[in-house]
Amino acid sequence: MLRPCLCALISVVGMNLVVFADEPQPAAKEAVPAVAKKVDIGTQAPAFKIKDSNGKEIDLAELTSKGPVLVRLTCGCSGCDKELAYFQEIHEAYKGRGLTSLAIFREPDAKVADYVQEKKLNMLYAVDTKGESWTTFETKTMPTNFLIEKGGKIVSVAAGCDTSGLLAKKLSEKIAKTVNADAVDVQKKVAESNTAKK
16 A cells, blocks of 8 residues: 555545536635636546656547547555546456546655556556646545547546445446446446455
């Protein structure tokens, strides 16, 4: 397991805060002038390149020219660690339909290498210890997930840590629509897998 991070602070009295940018949020008491985000639902994904652990360049534009991409900005804290199983199920469920899953860790390479081996991570991943990816995607929340359709338009932004799997289940439903497939209940699949291991 990697270090504790901010997403652990998102849990409040046993309940996790999960925010989907495409769902209505309660209105604030006082109107605060909104600053238009360049990285948001309906916008083109930013120009983004990062190197994987072998030094090979990952180009988001190249990936989205082939199919949808799920970018997950994450770490290895206890919350993200518990969520990983759901995102591995998402990857397995939709990779045959063209989905590329890209996890970007904000941890030292050596720790991520050990973590990847321990968790048998089966998706594309990279390390960004400086946090430049978070700046590019205009978020400070860890984790944040960006679903980008083929062609590069952002169709969903889901921020926050949800160890129950509900966030991943909703994201799975959005991916299913994007790839024109039946939704896979990743929350149920992980629960069944955990029960089978006992």
